Amino acid sequence: xxxxxEAIEAARKLFAGPVDFLKSAPELRFLPDPVVPEVxxxxxxxxxxxxxLNALTGRNSLARTSNTPGRTQELNFFDVGRPLAFRxxxxxxxxxxxxxxxxxxxxxYLVNDFLRGRQALKRALVLIDSRHGIKDVDxxxxxxxxxxxxxxxxxxxxxxxxxxxxxxxxxxxxxTEVRKRPAAHPDILATSSEGGMGIPxxxxxxxxxxx
Ligand SMILES: Nc1nc2c(ncn2[C@@H]2O[C@H](COP(=O)(O)OP(=O)(O)O)[C@@H](O)[C@H]2O)c(=O)[nH]1
Ligand SMILES: [Mg+2]
Numbered sequence: 001x002x003x004x005x006e007a008i009e010a011a012r013k014l015f016a017g018p019v020d021f022l023k024s025a026p027e028l029r030f031l032p033d034p035v036v037p038e039v040x041x042x043x044x045x046x047x048x049x050x051x052x053l054n055a056l057t058g059r060n061s062l063a064r065t066s067n068t069p070g071r072t073q074e075l076n077f078f079d080v081g082r083p084l085a086f087r088x089x090x091x092x093x094x095x096x097x098x099x100x101x102x103x104x105x106x107x108x109y110l111v112n113d114f115l116r117g118r119q120a121l122k123r124a125l126v127l128i129d130s131r132h133g134i135k136d137v138d139x140x141x142x143x144x145x146x147x148x149x150x151x152x153x154x155x156x157x158x159x160x161x162x163x164x165x166x167x168x169x170x171x172x173x174x175x176t177e178v179r180k181r182p183a184a185h186p187d188i189l190a191t192s193s194e195g196g197m198g199i200p201x202x203x204x205x206x207x208x209x210x211x
Contacts, residue, residue, distance in 0.1 A: 043127030
């Protein structure tokens with residue numbers, strides 16, 4: 001996984017500029033007009049999604065971290081750049097224990113409808129905990145993305161929590177699984193919001209997706 005230094009630098013600049021929360025959409029009718037390309041972030045509850053969004057944008061409290069698991073069944077939109085260049089979409093987390101069946105069903109409808117109907121959505125980034133690798137709860141969203149033909153990339157989070165050998169192993173295992181999936185990018189990005197591993201590359205991957 002490599003990006004040209006120029007691509008890394010251009011992405012750094014974009015993310016260092018204005019990033020503003022736009023709105024939350026608990027239902028599709030509240031979606032913003034699709035005026036710029038969008039990149040969505042998905043992952044199970046507690047995977048480190050909010051922390052990663054904060055690390056990407058260099059802001060401490062852009063996306064709320066560690067809010068009550070499963071409380072936010074909304075798509076959250078963030079505007080990047082002024083003039084507006086693209087949008088980041090924070091998708092509702094999944095896979096938390098004790099989720100009421102209604103909530104799981106609501107998640108499924110919201111996410112599926114968004115993935116299938118959103119022309120502006122250029123790519124999804126699916127976050128996977130480096131300690132666990134892809135689990136069945138994650139496979140559901142991968143299936144949804146493949147069926148909706150939304151191109152996506154798998155991003156490992158919390159890489160600082162595993163040894164280098166384990167990280168190499170989980171990266172290889174994840175890549176092997178992902179290569180069988182039609183809409184997946186073959187390369188896996190390993191990141192840590194603690195220390196910043198992979199963050200410049202992830203910024204470049206976002207910019208590449210909307211370019
Ligand atoms: N060590 C470490 N901890 C992390 C990292 N990213 C997130 N965390 C922690 O994991 C927990 C869940 O993170 P959060 O961003 O709220 O997860 P979300 O539910 O996916 O939005 C929090 O306690 C974070 O501090 C990381 O890269 N390294
Ligand atoms: Mg969160």
